[in-house]
Amino acid sequence: MANVKTNTEAQRMTFWERIYLPEIARGLGLTLKQMFKPKFTRQYPEERWEPEGSYRGRPVLVLEEDGERCVACGLCSRVCPALAIEVRAAETDRDKERYPEKFEINMLRCIYCGFCEEVCPEEAIVMSKDYELVFGSQEEGILGKDRLLIPVAQLQDRLEFLRQWR
Amino acid sequence: MNWSTLLIPVIQAAILVNVMLIAAAYMVLAERKVAAWIQNRIGPNRVGPWGLFQSFADVFKLYLKEDIVPAAADRTFHAMAPVISIAVAITAYAIIPWMDSVTIDGVSYSLSMAPNMDVALLVVLAMTSVGVYGIALAGWSSNNKYSLMGGLRSTAQMISYELSMGLSAVGVLMICGSLNLVDIIRYQMEHGWNVFYQPLAFIIFLVTALAETNRAPFDLPEAEPELVGGYHTEYASMKFGLLYLAEYANILASSAIMAVLFLGGWDLIPFVDEIALLGLVPNSLPAVLLGHAALAGKAALLVFVFIWIRWSLPRFRYDQLMNLGWKVLLPLSLANIAITGIVLLLLN
Numbered sequence: 001m002a003n004v005k006t007n008t009e010a011q012r013m014t015f016w017e018r019i020y021l022p023e024i025a026r027g028l029g030l031t032l033k034q035m036f037k038p039k040f041t042r043q044y045p046e047e048r049w050e051p052e053g054s055y056r057g058r059p060v061l062v063l064e065e066d067g068e069r070c071v072a073c074g075l076c077s078r079v080c081p082a083l084a085i086e087v088r089a090a091e092t093d094r095d096k097e098r099y100p101e102k103f104e105i106n107m108l109r110c111i112y113c114g115f116c117e118e119v120c121p122e123e124a125i126v127m128s129k130d131y132e133l134v135f136g137s138q139e140e141g142i143l144g145k146d147r148l149l150i151p152v153a154q155l156q157d158r159l160e161f162l163r164q165w166r
Numbered sequence: 167m168n169w170s171t172l173l174i175p176v177i178q179a180a181i182l183v184n185v186m187l188i189a190a191a192y193m194v195l196a197e198r199k200v201a202a203w204i205q206n207r208i209g210p211n212r213v214g215p216w217g218l219f220q221s222f223a224d225v226f227k228l229y230l231k232e233d234i235v236p237a238a239a240d241r242t243f244h245a246m247a248p249v250i251s252i253a254v255a256i257t258a259y260a261i262i263p264w265m266d267s268v269t270i271d272g273v274s275y276s277l278s279m280a281p282n283m284d285v286a287l288l289v290v291l292a293m294t295s296v297g298v299y300g301i302a303l304a305g306w307s308s309n310n311k312y313s314l315m316g317g318l319r320s321t322a323q324m325i326s327y328e329l330s331m332g333l334s335a336v337g338v339l340m341i342c343g344s345l346n347l348v349d350i351i352r353y354q355m356e357h358g359w360n361v362f363y364q365p366l367a368f369i370i371f372l373v374t375a376l377a378e379t380n381r382a383p384f385d386l387p388e389a390e391p392e393l394v395g396g397y398h399t400e401y402a403s404m405k406f407g408l409l410y411l412a413e414y415a416n417i418l419a420s421s422a423i424m425a426v427l428f429l430g431g432w433d434l435i436p437f438v439d440e441i442a443l444l445g446l447v448p449n450s451l452p453a454v455l456l457g458h459a460a461l462a463g464k465a466a467l468l469v470f471v472f473i474w475i476r477w478s479l480p481r482f483r484y485d486q487l488m489n490l491g492w493k494v495l496l497p498l499s500l501a502n503i504a505i506t507g508i509v510l511l512l513l514n
Binding site: 021024027028030031032034035036037038039040041043 | 208477
């Protein structure tokens with residue numbers, strides 16, 4: 001190995017680099033400069049983040065003026081990889097003929113994949129912007145129709161986003 | 167012996183200990199704030215205005231925590247280690263000349279516990295070295311591999327670096343001709359700060375002080391990725407709090423000693439006799455308070471430098487640490503003594 005030329009980092013260093021102190025001073029200068037830059041922190045409870053339409057938050061059911069869109073076909077329940085959705089269908093006198101008598105999403109199981117929304121033929125279940133999900137108990141984490149139905153006006157961003165890609 | 171001779175030291179001690187504890191608490195806050203600013207964050211700002219009471223909330227939390235002692239630990243030493251750490255840290259505070267003595271109506275008062283000790287610098291160096299016992303005992307008595315490794319590293323590191331630290335201070339002693347910290351300050355007030363005559367010694371002292379206080383980039387004793395928490399892995403509750411507090415108390419002590427040895431102590435502006443310029447009487451209350459503010463300001467600035475360095479530089483590897491200590495800093499500090507000696511000889 002006598003004729004092998006070495007060219008290591010340590011050999012390439014100049015004298016000033018080798019005594020480290022100027023480089024340390026440069027590093028310290030960099031961090032000092034950072035101290036006076038604008039901060040990135042969001043003061044969460046006061047400053048809330050408003051997600052875009054593409055955000056996949058808590059899945060909700062769309063509520064129109066004349067009632068829910070859902071026809072209780074059960075596709076969402078079928079496709080759900082986490083088995084979080086339970087639908088029980090019942091008959092009604094309205095045009096759509098069927099409605100979900102019971103519709104429960106177990107938010108402790110939901111993985112926010114959005115498959116239920118993709119598979120829904122009626123665009124009745126969509127992902128909302130709601131990301132503040134706190135439950136005091138396991139029972140509270142299972143959301144029934146009372147908490148799932150959201151007026152369509154509040155879901156316009158998401159519905160527009162979906163139309164863009166369908 | 168009358169009551170005042172007993173009472174005054176007790177009051178002095180009470181003031182010193184309390185001021186020290188509050189200062190250490192606020193250094194923890196400063197550390198978090200500076201860290202946040204360097205990382206473009208805001209830092210703690212919820213407890214009180216600008217998060218000013220955060221440290222007290224933290225200490226209160228530590229008090230409420232369960233005190234867990236490992237079953238295999240040596241209970242006596244496990245309990246003793248934090249006490250040694252904090253006691254040693256506080257002892258150093260008694261020696262630092264925080265302010266000049268105040269003369270009111272011919273009677274002289276002083277906040278320093280041991281103001282004119284002739285071997286003050288030696289005692290300070292000795293105290294910082296005794297601090298290693300706390301850490302070594304904490305590591306050993308926990309009966310935990312990580313703790314023991316942390317304690318061992320700390321011991322080796324302190325022995326390697328206190329040598330260079332002591333030797334770098336020798337240059338100052340040769341110039342000032344005294345181990346008495348007050349004399350060193352008075353010399354600097356007359357002749358200008360030592361940092362201008364001993365810049366190399368100042369840098370060596372700063373680096374070794376970082377190592378002695380186990381601060382980054384020399385925080386190998388508590389290197390989180392390898393040693394979990396190092397010597398305080400097995401400590402909980404206020405025992406952990408004491409170790410933590412001792413660490414910060416040591417930083418403040420080192421900063422104050424650096425300010426005294428190299429940055430002129432009570433002197434506000436180098437090469438200017440600002441007390442005479444402002445028309446103040448030496449040892450009068452305003453003059454002394456000005457000196458104290460100057461010392462405290464310099465110490466605070468150095469504390470900021472400690473924090474700043476921690477959040478800028480990555481940790482050394484263990485062999486790099488030893489190489490730097492023995493192959494770089496020790497020869498440099500010896501050369502500094504030789505050069506200082508030759509120059510002093512030529513000047514005289």
